[in-house]
Amino acid sequence: MTDAVPVFESKIVPGSERYENNQRQQSELIERMRAALARTAERSNASQPRFDKRGQILPRERLARLLDPGSPFLEIGNMAGFLVDNDDPEQSVPGAAYICGIGYINGTRCMVTVDDSGINAGAMTTTSTRKATRVMDIALQQKLPFVHLVESAGANLLEYRVEMWMEGGGVFARLARLSAAGLPVVTVLHGASAAGGAYMPGLSDYVIGVKGNGKAYLAGPALLKAATGEVAEDEPLGGAGMHATVSGLVEYLAEDDAHGLALCRQVIASLGWNRHCPQPPPRDFAEPLYSTEDLPGIVPVDYRQPYDAREVVARLVDGSAFLQFKPDYGPATLCLQAAVYGMPVGIIANNGPIDPNAATKVAQFIQLCDQSDTSLLFLQNITGYMVGTDYEQAGMIKHGSKMIQAVTNARVPRITLMIGASFGAGNYGMCGQGYDPDFLFSWPNTQIGVMGGEQAARTMTEVFRAGAARKGVAVDEARIAAQEARVIAHYDRQSSAFYTSGRMLDDGLIDPRDSRKVLGMALQTCWEARQRRVFPNTFGVGEDVAMDTSSVLYWAQVRSCSEAGE
Numbered sequence: 001m002t003d004a005v006p007v008f009e010s011k012i013v014p015g016s017e018r019y020e021n022n023q024r025q026q027s028e029l030i031e032r033m034r035a036a037l038a039r040t041a042e043r044s045n046a047s048q049p050r051f052d053k054r055g056q057i058l059p060r061e062r063l064a065r066l067l068d069p070g071s072p073f074l075e076i077g078n079m080a081g082f083l084v085d086n087d088d089p090e091q092s093v094p095g096a097a098y099i100c101g102i103g104y105i106n107g108t109r110c111m112v113t114v115d116d117s118g119i120n121a122g123a124m125t126t127t128s129t130r131k132a133t134r135v136m137d138i139a140l141q142q143k144l145p146f147v148h149l150v151e152s153a154g155a156n157l158l159e160y161r162v163e164m165w166m167e168g169g170g171v172f173a174r175l176a177r178l179s180a181a182g183l184p185v186v187t188v189l190h191g192a193s194a195a196g197g198a199y200m201p202g203l204s205d206y207v208i209g210v211k212g213n214g215k216a217y218l219a220g221p222a223l224l225k226a227a228t229g230e231v232a233e234d235e236p237l238g239g240a241g242m243h244a245t246v247s248g249l250v251e252y253l254a255e256d257d258a259h260g261l262a263l264c265r266q267v268i269a270s271l272g273w274n275r276h277c278p279q280p281p282p283r284d285f286a287e288p289l290y291s292t293e294d295l296p297g298i299v300p301v302d303y304r305q306p307y308d309a310r311e312v313v314a315r316l317v318d319g320s321a322f323l324q325f326k327p328d329y330g331p332a333t334l335c336l337q338a339a340v341y342g343m344p345v346g347i348i349a350n351n352g353p354i355d356p357n358a359a360t361k362v363a364q365f366i367q368l369c370d371q372s373d374t375s376l377l378f379l380q381n382i383t384g385y386m387v388g389t390d391y392e393q394a395g396m397i398k399h400g401s402k403m404i405q406a407v408t409n410a411r412v413p414r415i416t417l418m419i420g421a422s423f424g425a426g427n428y429g430m431c432g433q434g435y436d437p438d439f440l441f442s443w444p445n446t447q448i449g450v451m452g453g454e455q456a457a458r459t460m461t462e463v464f465r466a467g468a469a470r471k472g473v474a475v476d477e478a479r480i481a482a483q484e485a486r487v488i489a490h491y492d493r494q495s496s497a498f499y500t501s502g503r504m505l506d507d508g509l510i511d512p513r514d515s516r517k518v519l520g521m522a523l524q525t526c527w528e529a530r531q532r533r534v535f536p537n538t539f540g541v542g543e544d545v546a547m548d549t550s551s552v553l554y555w556a557q558v559r560s561c562s563e564a565g566e
Helices: 017-045 048-053 059-066 128-142 162-180 195-202 221-228 234-238 240-247 257-270 292-298 309-313 356-371 389-393 396-409 424-429 453-471 477-495 497-502 512-531 549-563
Strands: 098-105 108-115 146-152 185-194 206-210 215-217 252-254 333-340 343-350 375-382 414-423 439-442 447-449
Touching: 017 059, 017 292, 017 497, 059 098, 059 108, 059 146, 059 257, 098 128, 098 257, 108 128, 108 257, 128 162, 128 512, 146 195, 146 257, 162 185, 162 195, 185 195, 185 257, 195 215, 206 240, 206 257, 215 234, 215 240, 221 234, 234 240, 240 252, 252 257, 292 309, 292 512, 309 333, 309 343, 309 375, 333 356, 333 512, 343 356, 343 512, 356 375, 356 396, 375 424, 375 512, 389 396, 396 424, 414 424, 414 512, 439 497, 439 512, 447 477, 447 497, 453 477, 477 497
Parallel strands: 108 146, 146 185, 185 206, 185 215, 206 252, 343 375, 375 414, 414 439, 414 447
Antiparallel strands: 098 108, 333 343
């Protein structure tokens, strides 16, 4: 008799033909992801001579110097913008002009955004605003200080889109909300921050300006001349030195980039941020018995090939041990109790479509995890809910709705890993993006959409044949074949993880072998957020107490009228 949680016995045979085929196909996708990310870094780093001439540090080096050496960094939105402005996978550059993620600065967990000014001077792309607002939303939800290393040409006026300008207001609104929520906003002004971008430092609690290079103005010299005819030079118009001594925008004036980053680290240290959050209890845990290196060999790229999701779980959870909840009721949907780095988790995974019993089981399991304050992990490989007369009569709609109610309203942290198929309402029931999970990451083999391309093509063919039969006309088989080919290509192109991640339908692509570390960082972030005490205020960024003469006279008149009862 033992109280130990059962250890899973793996049946995977490394080196088998199936394993090697999966490994090869997954590795090709992983390398494709890495090549795209490397392209972005190489293009940015190619600006080294220009940065050297200005005495500056490249964006990725800025990030490295800001973060604690050797500490983890959980990147968010690494593929943002991929295949959006350029649909050539060999030329498209991911990143959307930002490097974003959660990292440690002097032991403080922070959300960090770095303008990738090595590419097009940091000019925003179509997806930049979406990425910026996502990381700010995470910072707000997870109670993280927000640190921004600013140097951006702003919106590209030659590629102007009205929706990007309109959505940009949401960035500034979120900065105000972060500050008001008691979450410090710290900006290092490394270079130019013009027009709307000037509100980035303007809406920050602490601004560190780099002498000579740091600049902020609502209208730069070119726009100013075009708008008013005034001719002005950079420094008196918006230089960091001026803002530190005249306008009051800059709190700390740095000699160069390195000094600015050192000051930023000092500002974060001065917050004493961790004194308002208890230290996590000591957690004893065993590493999985089976290596995460096996994961590419376990999961086939073709989602139609079955595999046992427990083999994946056994490589993610402590000691490869988990307790199966109602294993024989709705058995194709797994509900498992386990731990990751000593943190309890309830895991929901798929070995097939969701039937009425499975939906009922999941709804109950989520309620129990919510009751015990246990985080939820969804491992998505789902083609949808079961359909057909038997399932409709068994209450698929009603029981599926119970599951979606539970997924939506659970109060505990919810983390989703997309590891295979994600189709139709299955995406919803397994906590897809529309259900606001705390974090959602994808493996490169993920396929996502309302349905698969072949299923969509067959559905359209059935509709076409039924219509032809009603009209009593002959079916043109060649036309049907051409239509099916178009539909399959249209759906399959949009279902690729590279396509969907480029549109920020997740928080980024990850190497499957990094999944346990990513889950650990995400779970720790969620735990800390729920333990942390913050001190909201009602106004956000503090006002400058200094007023010009006209302001003094105006407020004196207001007070006079108020005292007179006017």
